[in-house]
Amino acid sequence: MEKKQKKSMRQRCALKHGIFKEFLAEFLGTFVLVLFGCGSVAQTVLSRNTLGEPLTVHIGFSVGLMMAAYVAGGVSGGHVNPAVSLAMVILGKLKIWKFPFYVLAQFLGAFAGAAAVFGLYYDAFMDFTSGILSVTGINATGHIFASYPARHLTVLGGFIDQVVGTGMLVLCILAIIDDGNIGAPKGVEPLAIGLIIMAIGVSMGLNCGYPLNPARDLGPRLFTAVAGWGMEVFSTGNHWWWIPVVGPMVGGVVAAVVYYAFIELHHPRAEPEPTHEVEEEEEEEEEEDDEGNSIKDKYEMITMS
Structure with a gap:
């Protein structure tokens, strides 16, 4: 009797249409990425570097992406990044009509992840800021959730930074999942993808903290705008906000074209059997x-x- 009830419950609740399953997978995967990633930044900033440092932030985002890929990979591919989804569309690995659903799920997941970090550390935020949430100044906390440029960085320099950084992320992901290349053992792909973020973090994080993901940056930025930081999150840094949105998308497309032209196009193909x-x-x-x-x-x- 109990087995029958469990079976009927599964039949009643399980989604039938594939796109809805993929939507939920991308939402939850991006939520996990932002919770671990932005959570590691929050712990570092709010403890005034006593319980964190740049390396722990790199680890937080690397493990966060790895866990996100494990959570969503078997259902949706675990893109958790509009730039990755766009690259897959360009290469014909994702149907174009699914792209808006993936992007919407990723933005909502990132927004929810930022809200979870704020809720988790709400008391610490109030103690650190005395209730005044700001983007700049000695007690700034806006950078916990979204990226902002370093003082030396120009608009062009920031755009190039995001194109190159995201390009390397997508290029390496394509190599890992390419059956015609060495690839990674089955089930180990998320670990390898997480290590890409670690490599990028320790080599390309100086300029703006390697957002590389329009959803991961804009979703939490929108949350901060409505949660008390105000519209300053969009105006700071010469209206920096659009660069980690547009730059990664361009980088993803460039990486897809380069990998296909340099590597995938030249794989030997088996002749079709008569x-x-x-x-x-x-x-x-x-x-x-x-x-x-x-x-x-x-x-x-x-x-x-």
Whole structure:
């Protein structure tokens, strides 16, 4: 009786349409990424570096992406990044009509992840800021959730930073999941993808903290705008907000084209096996040839006699 009830519950609650399952997977995966990633930044900032440092932030985002890929990978591919989804569309690995659903799920997941971090550390935020949430200044906390440029960084420099950083992320992801390349053992792909973020973090994090993900940056930024930081989150840094949105999308497309042109295009392809229809036609032709040869032989014997 209990088994029947469990089965009926599963039948009643399980989603039937694939896109809804993929939507939920992308939402939850991006939520996990932002919770671990932004959570590691929050712990570092709010403890005034006593319980965190740059390395722990790198670990937080790396493990966060790895866990996000494990959570969503088997259902949706675990993109958790509009730039990755766009690259998959360009390469024909994701149907274009699914792209808006993936992006919406990723933005909502990132927004929810930021809300969870704020709720988790609400008391610490109030103690650190005395209730005044700001983007700049000695007690700034806006950078916990979204990226902001370093003082030395120009708009062009920031755009290039995001194109190159996201390009390397997507390029390496494509190499890991490419069956025609060395790839990674089945089930280990998320670990390898997490290590990409670690590599990018320790080598390209100086300029703006390697957001590399429009959903991961804009979703939490929108949350801070409505949660008390105000519209300053969009105006700070010469209206920096659009760069970690547009730059990664361009980087994802460039990486997809480069990887396909340099690597994937040149993989040896197995020749398609002939179908049964072709084989039957060849057999019929052989039979006709045999019949023609036998008639010809008989004709030659008659003429010779």
